[in-house]
Amino acid sequence: MATHEEQIIAASAKHPIVPVENGYQYGTAGFRMKADLLDGITFRVGLLASLRSRKVDSQTVGVMITASHNPAQDNGVKIVDPTGDMLEQSWEKFATQLVNAKSDQELAQRYTALAKENKIDLDVPARVIYGRDTRPSGHTLVAALNAALDATNTTYVDYKILTTPQLHYLVRATNTEGRPDSYGEVSEAGYYKKLSDAFVRCMKHKKVDGPLVVDCANGVGGPKLSEFLKYIPKDKVDFDVQVVNDNIIRPELLNLDCGADFVKTKQRAPPVPKPEVGVRHCSLDGDADRLIYWWLDPELAERGGFVMLDGDRISTLAAQFIKDLMDRAGLNKQEDDRQKLRIGVVQTAYANGASTKHIKQYLKLPVVCTPTGVKHLHHAARDFDIGVYFEANGHGTVLFSHQALSTFKDTQPQSPAQKDALDTLLALSDLINQTVGDAISDMLLVEVILAHKVWSLRDWVMTYSDLPNRLFRVEVANKDLFRTTDAERRLSHPEGCQQEIDIEVKKYTDARAFARASGTENAMRVYAEAATRMEADELCDRVAHIIHRWGA
Ligand SMILES: CC(=O)N[C@H]1[C@@H](OP(=O)(O)O)O[C@H](CO)[C@@H](O)[C@@H]1O
Ligand SMILES: [Mg+2]
DSSP states (O other): OOOHHHHHHHHHTTSOOOOOTTOOOOBTTBEEEEGGGHHHHHHHHHHHHHHHHHHTTTOEEEEEEOOTTSOTTEEEEEEEOTTSSBOOGGGHHHHHHHHTOSSHHHHHHHHHHHHHHTTOOTTSOEEEEEEEOSOTTHHHHHHHHHHHHHHTTEEEEEEEEOOHHHHHHHHHHHHHTTSTTOOSOSSHHHHHHHHHHHHHHHTTTOOOOSOEEEEOTTSTHHHHHHHHHTTSOTTTOOOOEEEESOOOSSGGGTTSSOHHHHHHHHTSOOSSSOOOTTOEEEEEOTTSOOEEEEEEOTTOGGGTTEEEEOHHHHHHHHHHHHHHHHHHTTTTOOSSGGGSOOEEEEEETTSOHHHHHIIIIISOOOEEEEOSSHHHHHHHHTTSSEEEEEOTTSOEEEEEOHHHHHHHHHOOOSSHHHHHHHHHHHHHHHHSOSSSOOHHHHHHHHHHHHHHHTOOHHHHHTTSOOOOEEEEEEOOSOGGGOEEETTTTEEEESTTHHHHHHHHHTTSTTOEEEEEEOSSSSSEEEEEEOSSHHHHHHHHHHHHHHHHHHHO
């Protein structure tokens, strides 16, 4: 029988890597690029997934093939850990090492070396499950992945087309099957049943505030949302959803002038289908893990008629609602601070300053700022019993600790109102995807909160006023010259650059600006906010000039 190394060498020869000058790096979103570069990379990620499974006592590891909001010709591949979280950060460098091996032989040797260094027994079973978004290239990448799984004697299940959060759900459900902490039935249908059951429990005696048009970016969210809607019992909840931009037959339409990323970055409605004034809308991204609400409101003229409710808004809404429920459930009353459940919000530097102020001063909750990338937010949110985290772009979720869940379950209610609050908290913990940000689950969360509060989108947006802001992309010769500190809010390098930014920021009212190298693109990003639109634009311009000059 051929050894592992021989099997890997033979299989790898059919999935060659395309060398690039600076090598590949497992980044915020795994490996993501033009799909035609990804065959060899996906093969090698398959090798790592099998090592990872063997490292974690043969638990099931996930692989997701998606490029989210990127154009249709791109694709990407990333690993999901057994808990449903993203790949443990200390393993990202192993992915980078395998992918940058120069030959099939070197690859096989690195594989064996990694196994040895990490004390991985290559004879124990390895289990992997995987899914992909609607991109046509996903099909061939799956073949590369299978080849690696076969070469390493890994057992696998192909879940075919899924949203990214569905795969995360399935990984956690698989690894908790039959246990007291079972995450749900191990199937796509199980995911729909869990969400719809929790939604019905949350919506007892409540009504959804009118129709909702959901723009699915012409991605996987379209068919999956339509499927999910079939699970909602019409006699229990009247949820009038119109699914639009759900054309997955023409792949070139994916993320084209629609979807959450378009809405957030362009700050305008997708042109197609023509949005109706006053109707509630939301947009998902290409793999359905981001969510942005919006509508056209001619009466809010200072917003140009287009009003957007982004990740910061979802996060403040959720934090306030959960805090209020905990008050009503009598859980914030404990005299002893050590017994209190700690609720907190995690944001990045891109969160609008007005949202941060609102959370601190009005909701009186702690706010933590982390570097960009959901893995950082997810990690920080774990430090709370109830950790609410969202990136401004609409990616996020709420994490409940074991302590929080057992408190919700074990508290004996003294009144019907208290019972109701405790039931709702428990139902919310099932409704919210705890593994990763999930646009479908987050949308249901928003609908539940608005229904409980009997709020329109306008009521929601009136909770505070966003500071006008601008996000700008600056191309520089070498973005690596720029290094950040203080959760990316300041530049430590090149020395002297931050001082110049500080001088500009001081010239404006309520202003804030920062620059950082993008982790997903070869460019610098500059963000600025200030009291007025003009000031924010001008400040952004000036900081962009500074970055341009230092980066030349
Ligand atoms: C300003 C911005 O939206 N940045 C995005 C973007 O990261 P950059 O490192 O800024 O390219 O892509 C990340 C992955 O999707 C996402 O987590 C992040 O929020
Ligand atoms: Mg996405």
